[in-house]
Amino acid sequence: MAVLKNGRLVGRVGNLVYRDVKGRTIVQSRPRRSKRGFQLTSRNSNFSVASMAASALYRELKDFALNLSTRELYNSIVSLLMGNPEVLQPEGLDNDWSLVPDSHLLPVEKRRSLPGLQNGAVGLDFAEGTYRVQIPPLKTSQIADSIHHVWKNVQEYERTFVLLYYDFETTSASVVGRWTSRRTKKGAKSKSVLIERDLIDLDGFPISKGLLVLAVGVRLYAAPSSSSYLNRPDYNPFVVTGIWKKH
Incomplete structure (x- = not known):
């Protein structure tokens, strides 16, 4: 509430605040408290954790993908982790490794082409301190038109995978x-x-x-003696087939 002091109005009227500063009346908007302070702090903290994890994983994945990956992969990992904040918490109730939602077939870059080659999905499961990776055969006899322009120049190929571990404590x-795998001729039956x-x-x-x-991923070669992809x-x-978490 505003009052008259020495002939000047001092105090609050609605959303305005009147102040007497060195004989002059100053009018300011009433300051408001932010109701999102805690949420912003929590979100900023999550973004920091997500960014560190994405940066560390991106470096390893870029090397695995023959340095052809773009920053799109980094952005995808950050968005994925921010969309699943329970992954970033230091403690949890996970009794076993569980797949992070929406992490299946996370693109290494925008134009991912591996699903057009594989005859099925890659599987990963865990049992008694071990992991098992099931890689399906390639459907080399039914290549999609969208990738035929490259496949027609292939003579041999290799299949490959990498399993990365991210430690939240050491970041x-x-x-x-x-x-x-060994190099396989394009015309040979894939297993x-x-x-x-x-x-x-x-x-x-x-x-x-x-x-x-x-x-x-799949590494493609134009000639048996070639070492160039x-x-x-x-x-x-190349594609990220999934991210698993355990706390």
Whole structure:
């Protein structure tokens, strides 16, 4: 409420505040308290954690994808983690590794092409300190028209995967599993592959919490003697097949 003081109006009238400053009347808008203060602080904290995880994973995934990935992958991981804030919490009730929602077939770059080659989905499951990766065969006899312009130049290919581990405590990402097939001629029949290994970190200790990221890809070659890949920015058959969490 405003009052007259020495002939001047001092105090609040509605959303306006009258102040007497060195003999002059100053009128200001009434300050308002932000109701989103806690939410903003929490969101900023989550973004910081998500950004550190995305940066560490992006570096490893970019190397795996032959350096053809774009910042779109980093942005996708940040958005995914921000959309699932329970993943970023230091404690949780996960009894086993669980797939982060919407992390299936996370694009390494916008024009992902691997689903057009695979005859089925890649599987990952865990049992008694081990992990198993099931890689389906390639449907090399039924190539989609959208990728035929590259496939017609392929003579041989390799299938490959990488399993990454992100530790929230050290904010670091490392490769804990890697596999690459022998070169296969394009006309040969493709087969499914099952790889089972111990789930351990670089020091040989069991991995019991954090994030696990599985990415798969195909390396294409124009000639048997060639060491150069046909993979290129408009056709980059690498994809993140899922992110798993455990607290």
